[in-house]
Amino acid sequence: MSSAADLRSGAEALAAPLPPLLASAEQLAASVALGQHGRRRAGIGDSFWQYRPSHQGDPGHRIDWRRSGKTDQTFVADKEWQIAQSVTLWVDRSAAMRHASSNRLPQKAERARLLALALASLMIRGGERVGLTGSTASGRGLPPRPGETQLTRLAQALTEEEAEDYGLPGHEGLPPHSRSVFLSDFLADPGPVEAAVTRAADQGIRGALLQVLDPEEQSFPFRGRTLFESGTGALRHETLKADALRQRYLDRLAERQDRLAALARLTGWLFTTHVTSEPAAPALLWLYTALDQRA
Template identity: 55%
Template sequence: MTQEDLRTNLRAEAESLGASLPPLLAEAELLASTIMLGEHGRRRAGQGDEFWQYRPTHSGDSARMIDWRRSARSDATYVREREWQAAQSVTIWVDPARSMAFSGAKGRVTKGDRARLLAMAIAVLLLRGGERVGLAGRDVPARPGRGQLLRLLNGLADGGEDYGVPEAEGIASHGRALFLSDFMGDLTGAEAALAKASDRGARGVLCHILDPAEEEFPFDGRTIFESMGGTLSHETLRAGDLRSRYLARLAERKARLSALARAMGWHYTCHHTGETAQPALLWLYRALQGGR
């Protein structure tokens, strides 16, 4: 087989593989490719033989882990860490509730579609950087490598209750976490999940995803408001009279989420589905890497 034949076969194989990618993963890969990260956000993980850093010994470190030559130069003992040991575990929770299926305009993506796109795109970036990524409460533990992408994709789900409750199961001790939700339900669930994650020393991001209609409340006259699951319904003849009270309640909810995140050492951001996903993805990546 000639070199030209080999290149042709490889090109055909690559095109076939690309065509077989699920649309969401293909879109996430494309979105991730638009983000320029510079040299790297965090050094790539090695195979266990690349020097990362010296750190003081912790309780539980064995004697064989101590670098005695470095320790001899000070009164403390130090461990020589390798790059792969410093990789982070990042656990993602994507709200599967019915409320996430809302879109306020024809042709605009739903909140759920945007949340899943951001989740998969951030996973692409993190896995590319050597991190381990998993899903909270979905029996998809954090693992490294590109092969994890399909596991993450298959672990994403729709349906369930009208409003979602964040899950902290699966978040690693001293790891990172990302919650993507409209946070339209009772916030005590979010408070409990953040408290549980923080007890493990985990830090992360609350990404509040809203449709522009939920921000602007463009309703007037006779209007029937229903939850996506149909369990809640309210009819009014003068929807415009509710606008100021609704906007005040929404502002209170945002402030509560922001204060909750700040108290737990997390970050908070609000993203609208009427905006492009790229700025949100870059912000989330930097926040998870500690750059915000």
């Protein structure tokens, strides 16, 4: 059994990233004007929309005991306005996202977490419910909820890292007819992303794809002998003439971005690319506006 000292040390280590991340996210969110969201939209009423299994943290008064009495599971009756207010985030936390070409730049994962949490802060200030869907590998997520406590939960979940080289979006916890945001470098096999977004669109979910890249992934500045290695070291490729690969790489990157843009057009989502050497505020404003347009 862990000693009290070990428990305290572990808790402090776990909580250490939260205050800086929350403070940075709140500061970034403050740079974007708060718009009108959620229940204040015209035409959104209180009519029943769907039953869903209850989650830890759902208040007792929201449980529909008549529906729950028919099974061994408890259910919550979500209302139309609650669904319309829900925003679910997927943030790629794989090893590939822990890349930064310079110690003067943030890792892609750091920038994605910052943008996701700042967006969540804006949404929650506007009275919306924000949640997190896990990857297909981890399956971890948070159901959409309102309030400042949820912002702390999101910050805690976003500090967790995943062991896989590349992240694959999950689809758990995406309420039909809600909104969603996927943040990733999208450099892995695009098939799972296309499947997840298509499935979400079939459920009436609209949203945005934000590709987060390091500057060297955008420009491929390598020359001569170069060793390319994945985040986990599982994939390696060494070449003596890296500059000879530049045009092929740039062509494939452009092809990937065109494919993501086409996916967005087909499903009613929006797509753009953000490079970590650029300021974070314009990317946050783009996300905020994209969700507003999808309402």
